[in-house]
Amino acid sequence: MMKATEKLDVREIRRKLGLNQSQFWSKIGVTQSGGSRYESGRNIPRPVQALLRLVHVEQIDINKVKRDDVEVAEYLKTTNPELYKTLKKEARSKRKER
Template identity: 45%
Template sequence: MELIENQWHSGATTFSSAVSSSGDLSSVIDRVLIIAYRKKKKESQRRFWARFGVTQSRGSRFESGAEIPPPVSILLGLYFNKTISDGDLGRAERVLRRAEGPMAFSPGQ
């Protein structure tokens, strides 16, 4: 796993400069490294992509070459640079779920 993370870091150290110069976040994210990392951790697509708020089927399309939207690309970059962790992503998801409760549509409104 360290080899994969080191490969990611060697490419990701210039993450912000690559994004600034190219303007294309999806080109910065190396799909081959994502797949290798996920398989090295022995995670299913469903489990891996869920931490980024992505369904298994959409994650599969990303791994097959579909363009990854900027918010997901940013999260992937932060995750692989170890700026955010699984715990951070889990806490953010719980906060968002709590926030959805009061904003739900009520009958009669």
């Protein structure tokens, strides 16, 4: 897993996925021209970096994530961090099996 301080090489990620700029950036709500600027070195805002990681690194379909899912995850994270970590690990290993 990438650390927050690591710089994403978004162009490299996009190329490895075999997507053009429009396909890649539209999945997270960024225009092609905006994505091009990010690939050319413009700083990527943290929320956009987070979406990039979720969608293109973790391979999560954000269209299927519901508000309830986020609220339950946040609740678990604060009330039972050990259970949260265990469930997160299990979910990751299941994704890798696919």
